[in-house]
Amino acid sequence: MKALRYTTILAGTGVALYGVVGLLTAPEVRRPADVTAWLLGGVVLHDAVLAPVVFALCWLAARTTSPRVRRALAAALLVAGATTLVAAPILLHGRVAIR
């Protein structure tokens, strides 16, 4: 079991390194540093902006609402939030073929 785990971890590392080498050597990708900035930008945007906002809302809801209201609120906000994120490009930029 342990051997299988280590093999999996090793194989995954190999696949990831294949991707790193591919990215660094692809002639079309001229500035890998820009890609790294985008990669880390997403992490920062989630961990330092989106997540704190969501957890602040959770905290606020826990203090001000009853469990029943909280349940409905969580469901509504999760679905609406995900839908808004997915729709963000077309809300901000328009649907292709219409704009």
Place this chain on the structure above:
Amino acid sequence: MRKPPLPSFRSRLHDERTATLIGTALGVAFATAFLTGLVSHVLQHPPSWLAHHLPTRPSWGYRLTQGLHVSSGIAAIPLLLAKLWTVYPKLFEWPPLKSVAHALERLSILVLFAGAVFELVTGLLNAAQWYVWGDQFPFVQTHYWVAWITVGALVVHVGVKAPAIARGFRGPGTELVEAYQADVEARRQGVSRRAFITTTAAAAGTVTVATVGQSVTSVAPVSVLSPRDVGFGELDVPVNRTAVQAGITPAVTAADWRLEVSGGARELSLSREELTALPQTSVKLPIACVEGWSVDAQWQGVRISELMDMAGVPHHADVRVESMETYGAYAVTILEREYVRDPSALLALRLNGEVLTLDHGYPARIIVPNRPGVLQTKWVRRLAVIA
């Protein structure tokens, strides 16, 4: 080192079972997106050892795989957010690094997290053809290589977390008593695990149904958030790149346009009238774009294989398709012999019963089965045999 004042999280939903269940759904979505992405990459940029093994059937194959690619990516957005919410408290675990192994594990999670967000954001923006990254990086190659990095980190993550995943999956037993108590506590707080997972599933379902209409045209009327509105377009077929965008002027498609077929035993030079006088074939084939949208259409024109026979081109020859377009990476494309000799591969002259419009590739365009839309070359000028 003293522990600084870190946030604490009171919800009982930040546990192994919730992380395992949502993580599994997310893993399936990512595996689907990765495999269908590989299919798309190979069809678009076939490596030489695979170039002559690409299947031309089923004709709707690429429509299915690319529709799945974009849909699984979109469905992964709420799943990823729910997964990140579940494990967010781990960001503040103390001490931050316990050992070399722990540091490596956290590094692999950073890579997985960064790659996953990058792939979903760039994929979604690309489907909407909104290139906010400008010339910082090319979408196709970057999305492709970061996918390998992300999937590698995902495999590492599964290996590292295997014991936790096993515990998360185990049926109600003594190990789950704690998880069960956590759930009871979570229900008392308002949101049970079941409610959280059901809601996450509902969010994933909602965004899928709201966007999948661009590939499954029968649900297009309810898919009001699909990046592409497939209900628009000349002759009921959307246009990704217009003639203006491709630098096509009416002058190059005027009456003196001729299709050249070169490199065979006989050189051919055919006007549009001469092409329409040849035996016409009608086929129903989808046009399926890399951005995920696809529609079925009725195409009419001359079989490419018959043109090749007229020009005395041997059966084993590949063909270079040259377009009159002046901008774009796909002005010249390679049509492998498997496509050239497929009986439903056409040099199309008509679409859905009408003469091709300029935006659809007038005077003549390529349409072959099971191939990405960018390779269905429009405004064809020459078919050249590759020696």
